Structure formats: structure tokens, C-alpha cells
Amino acid sequence: MLRHFFTLIWNKRKTHALLIVEIWASFLVLFGVLTFLLSNLRNYREPIGFSYEQVWSMELTNNQDTTDVPAKVESILRRIRAYPEVESASRMSSNTPFTMNNMNNSVSYQNASTLAEFYRTDESLYRTLDITMQKGRWFGPQDRSARYTPLVINQKLQEKLFPGENPIGKTIKKDDTHFWKVVGVVETFKGKGEYMNNTPAIFEPLTEKDWDMSILIKTRPGTDATFEANLVKDVLAMVRNWGAEVTYLTESRKTQHNLTLVPVIIFGIISTFLLINVGLGLFGVLNLNIARRRGEIGLRRAMGATERSISLQFLGEIWVLASFSILLGLLFAVQFPLLHVFDMDAGIYLLAMAVAVVVIYLIVTLCAWYPSRQASLIAPAVALHED
Amino acid sequence: MILNYIKIAWKVLLRHPFYTFITLFGISITLTVLMVVTSFMDHLLGVHYPEGNRDRSLFVTSVVQKDTTRSSRSSSPMSVRFIQTYLKTMQTPERVGMTSMFTFANAYVNGKRIKLFTKYTDADFWRVCTFEFLDGKPFAEQQIKTGDQVVVITDDFQKQYFEDDGKTVIGREVEIEGLRYRVIGVVKGSPATRPYSYADVYFPYTVPKSNYERGNMRGNFIAILMAKDKSELTTMQSEFQQAMSRIPQSGTEYGSKYTNFTIKAEGYADQYMTSFFGDDDSRRVFFFTAVAIILLMFMGLPALNLVNVNVGRMMERASEIGVRKAFGAPAKTLLYQFIVENIFITFIGGSLALVFSFVIIQLINNSGWIAYADLAINPTVFLVSLAVCFLFGLLSGVLPAFRMSKLKIVDALKS
Numbered sequence: 151m152l153r154h155f156f157t158l159i160w161n162k163r164k165t166h167a168l169l170i171v172e173i174w175a176s177f178l179v180l181f182g183v184l185t186f187l188l189s190n191l192r193n194y195r196e197p198i199g200f201s202y203e204q205v206w207s208m209e210l211t212n213n214q215d216t217t218d219v220p221a222k223v224e225s226i227l228r229r230i231r232a233y234p235e236v237e238s239a240s241r242m243s244s245n246t247p248f249t250m251n252n253m254n255n256s257v258s259y260q261n262a263s264t265l266a267e268f269y270r271t272d273e274s275l276y277r278t279l280d281i282t283m284q285k286g287r288w289f290g291p292q293d294r295s296a297r298y299t300p301l302v303i304n305q306k307l308q309e310k311l312f313p314g315e316n317p318i319g320k321t322i323k324k325d326d327t328h329f330w331k332v333v334g335v336v337e338t339f340k341g342k343g344e345y346m347n348n349t350p351a352i353f354e355p356l357t358e359k360d361w362d363m364s365i366l367i368k369t370r371p372g373t374d375a376t377f378e379a380n381l382v383k384d385v386l387a388m389v390r391n392w393g394a395e396v397t398y399l400t401e402s403r404k405t406q407h408n409l410t411l412v413p414v415i416i417f418g419i420i421s422t423f424l425l426i427n428v429g430l431g432l433f434g435v436l437n438l439n440i441a442r443r444r445g446e447i448g449l450r451r452a453m454g455a456t457e458r459s460i461s462l463q464f465l466g467e468i469w470v471l472a473s474f475s476i477l478l479g480l481l482f483a484v485q486f487p488l489l490h491v492f493d494m495d496a497g498i499y500l501l502a503m504a505v506a507v508v509v510i511y512l513i514v515t516l517c518a519w520y521p522s523r524q525a526s527l528i529a530p531a532v533a534l535h536e537d
Numbered sequence: 538m539i540l541n542y543i544k545i546a547w548k549v550l551l552r553h554p555f556y557t558f559i560t561l562f563g564i565s566i567t568l569t570v571l572m573v574v575t576s577f578m579d580h581l582l583g584v585h586y587p588e589g590n591r592d593r594s595l596f597v598t599s600v601v602q603k604d605t606t607r608s609s610r611s612s613s614p615m616s617v618r619f620i621q622t623y624l625k626t627m628q629t630p631e632r633v634g635m636t637s638m639f640t641f642a643n644a645y646v647n648g649k650r651i652k653l654f655t656k657y658t659d660a661d662f663w664r665v666c667t668f669e670f671l672d673g674k675p676f677a678e679q680q681i682k683t684g685d686q687v688v689v690i691t692d693d694f695q696k697q698y699f700e701d702d703g704k705t706v707i708g709r710e711v712e713i714e715g716l717r718y719r720v721i722g723v724v725k726g727s728p729a730t731r732p733y734s735y736a737d738v739y740f741p742y743t744v745p746k747s748n749y750e751r752g753n754m755r756g757n758f759i760a761i762l763m764a765k766d767k768s769e770l771t772t773m774q775s776e777f778q779q780a781m782s783r784i785p786q787s788g789t790e791y792g793s794k795y796t797n798f799t800i801k802a803e804g805y806a807d808q809y810m811t812s813f814f815g816d817d818d819s820r821r822v823f824f825f826t827a828v829a830i831i832l833l834m835f836m837g838l839p840a841l842n843l844v845n846v847n848v849g850r851m852m853e854r855a856s857e858i859g860v861r862k863a864f865g866a867p868a869k870t871l872l873y874q875f876i877v878e879n880i881f882i883t884f885i886g887g888s889l890a891l892v893f894s895f896v897i898i899q900l901i902n903n904s905g906w907i908a909y910a911d912l913a914i915n916p917t918v919f920l921v922s923l924a925v926c927f928l929f930g931l932l933s934g935v936l937p938a939f940r941m942s943k944l945k946i947v948d949a950l951k952s
Contacts, residue, residue, distance in 0.1 A: 431842035
């Protein structure tokens with residue numbers, strides 16, 4: 151049966167060449183769009199690792215004032231913590247959640263080395279952002295006099311640097327004289343939002359000399375912009391000619407998400423239209439083909455072929471055609487995971503391929519269904535009747 | 538005669554509404570996508586309000602300092618000092634405008650927060666850009682020299698801050714981050730996609746909080762060099778190169794040493810690419826190859842589809858061609874008829890596409906996705922893509938028909 155389909159298709163290879171190219175191209179387009187979509191979807195399903203509702207971020211700028219900056223920021227932080235509307239507040243380096251800022255550095259332990267995002271922050275960040283600890287604890291007052299700088303890492307970093315080991319208490323070399331000691335592990339921390347890859351992260355404590363001027367403020371429910379205006383006014387009254395800019399994390403999260411979602415939606419819409427277009431075209435071509443093969447169908451029917459076997463023949467033919475195109479397409483698609491074209495998981499590529507294969511077969515079947523049904527209804531007497 | 542062909546074409550279209558639909562769907566969707574994409578590109582890179590002099594300007598947006606011994610690299614906009622010493626003194630430019638980048642502030646009014654993009658600019662900025670003043674005027678050199686706390690605001694900010702009470706806002710005060718400024722002008726706002734002119738409030742660069750004294754070379758300001766006209770761009774470029782080559786390559790900046798620096802003056806589109814890809818040419822090549830492949834895929838698929846359907850349908854016309862030939866129509870007339878038919882359907886598809894893209898562009902402009910969006914249909918792109926569609930129609934529809942018109946009458950009529 152299958153061999154017969156192959157012979158039929160091989161005999162008409164010239165007419166089918168264009169069809170094959172069309173299905174092949176649709177497969178590749180689908181594969182590309184699905185890879186893009188699935189990688190974002192997988193990221194989205196991983197928890198973000200902290201809570202951002204009710205959290206504001208205050209960006210301070212010292213402008214021309216360069217005296218005693220760290221002390222001034224500390225006193226501003228103490229003032230903010232004193233408000234009854236504020237539940238918790240923490241200082242942090244400029245790469246606060248949902249901003250564009252990055253602080254990447256490489257860290258190594260024994261032979262393993264990886265790039266990690268560094269967050270410089272204080273002892274209360276885990277309370278401000280509701281970060282859940284997986285192992286160990288957040289750094290606290292007891293670490294202040296310790297020999298090594300305490301460090302909190304996320305699980306991704308643990309997997310990279312300490313595979314199969316318990317990282318708590320291990321020391322990481324910073325430079326020749328300084329060492330870090332891991333005191334805690336958090337689950338995930340995706341600072342750029344849900345659509346970000348889960349990448350290694352490190353939290354290290356701020357020192358008295360650091361100039362980091364972002365403050366995260368967790369407010370009590372029901373706090374509004376009136377308090378915000380007072381807060382900014384009070385802060386600016388403390389430090390002349392400084393700047394203070396407040397954003398809500400929920401707002402900046404939305405901005406970050408739009409950066410990811412807008413291209414996804416645009417590509418999605420365009421490729422949906424493309425696939426509809428291809429489907430319609432396929433339908434038209436198959437319809438024409440069948441109209442031309444009325445004689446052949448009539449003959450088969452006259453020889454005793456059932457309606458089922460006729461429609462199965464046409465469906466089978468298009469399936470063989472589609473399989474051939476998909477095989478060609480897979481040859482191209484498989485290069486992506488093999489050559490690591492983009493920094494992406496092989497699993498995503500494989501899943502995208504599988505889904506693309508299923509969708510192509512689905513479209514092809516859907517388009518061939520009606521024409522083959524029509525073909526099976528052709529009565530031999532009518533088809534073979536010659537004027 | 539033409540009218541007759543169009544009538545035939547119309548009848549042919551109506552005979553199989555389904556195939557007509559497929560063809561029109563393909564043509565119009567492809568054209569629509571193409572038009573919306575190009576109109577967006579034009580929105581980003583073309584000459585538009587308020588940067589009406591982009592085509593005769595060069596943009597100096599960043600300086601890169603490298604330390605080869607420690608392999609460190611810092612890149613940022615320039616300092617006011619640098620722009621004033623080396624760029625403002627150039628001879629070829631008609632004007633050199635200067636503005637700060639990426640500065641923000643909040644203003645509070647009646648318990649409501651207004652997020653502001655701020656810009657600190659000089660007086661020439663207003664001459665380099667083509668802002669439309671709805672009220673008042675820009676600040677002049679004198680006000681910058683004396684450090685007046687004045688501000689030019691956009692109509693949008695005026696609406697939010699003064700809540701549209703109908704009175705003129707010139708001379709009134711706004712409070713931004715604890716400082717009070719006197720409004721001296723109101724301009725029509727610009728879209729956020731134009732980073733060198735977009736802001737909600739514009740201050741003279743000498744007001745407090747502008748940090749304009751910071752830095753030797755790196756700072757927070759960019760410069761727009763505007764030539765007298767387009768033909769002087771190359772002269773201006775070479776003068777810029779010369780001026781830069783006179784500056785010593787190494788020095789100290791913010792306490793760290795650098796051994797060499799690079800700075801570029803580029804046209805708007807070039808600097809836009811640089812801001813995305815840096816100096817890395819291989820990334821640029823990679824990006825353009827990827828875009829070309831994606832475009833080829835997206836445009837090629839509907840074209841293939843069109844060809845497939847058309848080739849399949851040609852057989853239908855065989856008997857028609859046979860009859861016409863039997864009654865003495867030469868091959869040339871037949872060809873002419875098919876071309877007219879093809880133009881006709883491409884034309885219908887094109888008009889549909891025009892309507893679709895118009896609707897989509899209006900939707901984008903009004904969605905508030907980009908404030909002050911001014912996307913428009915680009916007629917050149919429309920005509921070119923219409924021609925491409927026509928070409929594909931020609932290849933797929935007319936070529937087989939023409940070949941068939943060469944058939945012997947008997948063969949054509951037999952089928």
C-alpha cells in the first residue's frame with residue numbers, strides 16, 4: 151500500500167515538487183515560531199522566586215553631592231523604615247527586579263566556573279521580597295564579624311558550581327585575599343521577570359563603603375500615591391539636590407513583559423495567517439488534482455474499491471508527501487540543537503520539532519479531508535462516461 | 538477592448554469564488570505584513586517630527602574607552618566639557634545641539650504621580666530639532682548662562698499636571714523633585730521611539746541636578762551635528778575625524794586609566810544599528826542574514842502558494858484558449874488578455890491590503906502602545922510590493938497560459 155503511494159508520487163514528482171517545497175517551508179516557519187514560543191512558555195512556568203506586589207523601588211541619585219554618600223543613603227533607609235506604612239525596606243545594587251541593569255561576573259569553585267548575576271543587598275531583602283530559602287539562611291548580624299563574606303546563592307548556581315554537593319559552608323575565592331562563604335540557597339530568583347531564563351544568581355552583603363542607591367520598599371496594603379509624595383518630599387528634604395524616583399515593581403514588571411510578549415504576539419499572528427494561507431492553498435490544489443483524476447477514481451470504483459479505500463488513498467498520498475517534506479525540514483531543524491545555534495536547551499528544539507510535525511500533519515489532513523471525501527463519492531458511471 | 542478583458546477577468550473570478558478568495562487572501566495578507574513592517578521601520582529610522590533634520594545630521598552618541606592592559610572597556614555618552622571643547626568648535630556644522638540621555642524624575646500633583654522623562658539641553662538643541670511650539674518659546678543662551686530655573690514641557694505633561702484648566706501655563710510653576718521651575722514653552726510631544734528628542738520636560742543644562750560638570754570625556758550628553766545641507770555631510774565627517782585625531786589617545790577618567798578611545802559620528806540609521814550591535818560586525822551580519830531568511834520565508838511562502846494554485850488552475854482554461862484560437866485569436870492577444878486579468882486581480886488584492894494596513898496602522902497609532910505614534914503607509918513600498926506580487930502572478934499565471942497559447946488547437950480543445 152505504502153509502496154504504491156510512493157510510486158504514485160514519484161511518477162508525478164515534477165508537479166509535486168512545488169507542494170513539497172511549500173510544506174517544507176511551512177514546517178520550518180512553524181518550527182522557528184514554536185521554538186520561540188515554547189522557550190518563553192517554559193520560562194514562564196518556572197516560579198519567579200519572589201513577590202513584587204506592594205513593593206516600590208526608589209532610585210536615589212546623588213548628583214553633585216559626593217560627601218558621605220553611603221552614610222546618607224543609610225540614614226534615608228532608616229527614615230523609610232520608620233514609617234508605619236512601610237513593612238520592610240532594603241538597599242540594593244542598581245539591578246533591582248525588572249530593570250534593564252545587569253551586574254554579571256564570573257565565579258569559580260574548584261574546576262567549575264560560571265557567569266552569575268551579582269546582587270549587592272542588605273540583611274532584610276529576603277523579607278522585603280518574600281524570598282523562600284531552600285537551604286541554610288539569609289545573611290544576618292551574626293555574619294558581620296565573620297572572617298569570610300557571607301553569600302546566598304540560588305539553586306541554579308548550586309547546580310553549576312556544586313553538583314551533587316551541599317554548598318552550605320563552602321568557600322568561594324573572590325580574589326587572592328578575599329573569600330566568600332555560602333550560608334544559604336534560595337530556589338529561583340528571576341530578576342528580569344517570569345520570561346527570563348533561570349540563571350545563576352548571587353546575593354552578597356553591602357558594606358559601609360558601597361554607594362548602591364536603590365531602595366526596595368514593601369508597603370502595607372492600601373498605601374497610595376499620597377504617601378509616596380510625602381515620602382519623596384521627606385527624603386529630598388534630608389539630602390539637598392539629590393534625586394529620588396519611585397516606581398512600582400508591578401509597573402516595571404509589565405514593561406519587562408511587554409518586551410517579551412509583543413514580538414511573540416506579532417510572530418504568532420503573522421504565522422497563523424501564513425498557515426491559514428498555506429492550508430487554503432493546499433485545499434485548492436488537492437481539489438483540482440482530484441477533479442483531474444476523476445477517470446482514475448471511476449475505474450477503481452468500478453473495479454470494486456470501497457468509498458473508504460478511495461478517500462484513504464488520497465489521504466495516504468498527501469501523508470506521504472507531507473512526510474517527505476517534514477523529513478527534509480527535520481534535516482535542517484536538527485542542525486539547531488546539534489550546532490547550538492542559539493543558547494537554548496536541546497529539549498526545547500525537540501519539543502518544537504515534535505509539535506511542528508503534529509501540526510503539519512493536522513493541517514494536511516484537515517485540508518485533504520474534504521477533497522478525498524468528494525472523491526470517494528464519485529459514481530463510476532458518471533466518471534467513466536465519455537461525451 | 539480593455540473593458541472587455543476586465544469583464545472576462547471579473548467573470549473568471551466569480552466562477553470559482555473559492556480560488557479567488559485564496560489568491561486574494563495570499564496577496565493581501567502578504568502585502569499587509571510587508572507594509573506594516575516597513576511603515577514601522579520608517580517610523581524608527583525615517584525623518585519625522587521632531588527630528589526633521591535627521592537627513593542632514595550626524596549623531597555622536599557614545600565614546601568607548603578601552604584599557605588594553607586590563608582588558609576593560611567603558612562606553613557611555615559624552616561630557617558637556619568634551620562637546621564644548623571639541624564639537625561645538627567645529628566649522629562645518631551649522632549648529633551643534635546637545636542633550637542629556639536617560640534621565641528621569643517624578644512629579645506629584647493632587648496625590649497623583651506623573652512619571653517623567655527629562656532632558657537637559659542647550660539652546661541649539663531647539664534649532665537642530667524641529668519642535669512645534671504650541672505656546673511660549675524655547676530657552677535661549679542667556680537663560681542657560683544665568684542658570685534660570687525654567688522648563689519647556691510637552692502638551693501631554695501640561696494636560697496631566699495642570700489638568701487642562703484652559704488658562705495659559707506660560708509663567709506658571711511646576712514642582713519636579715522638590716525644585717520649582719517656571720514654564721516658558723509648551724511643545725507638541727514626540728514618540729518614545731526617538732530617544733534623542735523624546736522627553737516630557739526639557740531643562741536648560743545648567744539647572745541643578747543636571748550633573749553637567751561631571752567627566753572629562755564620558756558623561757551623559759550626546760551631540761547632534763547639523764550640516765547646512767546634505768551635501769556637506771562628508772565634509773563634516775572628515776572634519777570630525779580630524780578633530781578627534783588631535784585628542785590624545787590615553788588619559789584618566791573617573792579615576793581609572795584608559796589607553797585608547799573610539800568615537801564615531803554617524804547618520805541616524807547607522808548609529809541606531811550601532812546602539813544595538815556595538816562595534817561587532819559579525820553580530821550585525823548574523824542579524825541581517827537572520828532577518829533576510831525570515832523575510833524570505835514569510836514572503837516566499839505565500840508566493841509559492843500563489844504559484845501552486847495558479848499552475849493547478851491553468852488546465853481549466855485550456856478549452857477556453859482552444860476556442861479562442863480556433864476563432865483566430867493570435868498568441869499575442871491571448872497573452873495581453875491574461876496580463877490584464879492578472880493586473881486586475883493584483884489590483885484588487887492590493888486595494889484590500891491598503892485597507893487592511895490602514896486599519897492596522899490606525900489601530901497601532903491609537904492603541905497608546907507608543908505615545909504620539911505617527912506610523913503611515915509608505916507609497917514607495919506599497920508600489921514595489923504590488924509590483925512583486927504582479928511579477929509572481931505573471932510567473933505563475935501568465936507564463937503557463939502563454940505556453941498553452943502555443944498549443945495546437947486540436948490538443949487544447951481535446952481536453
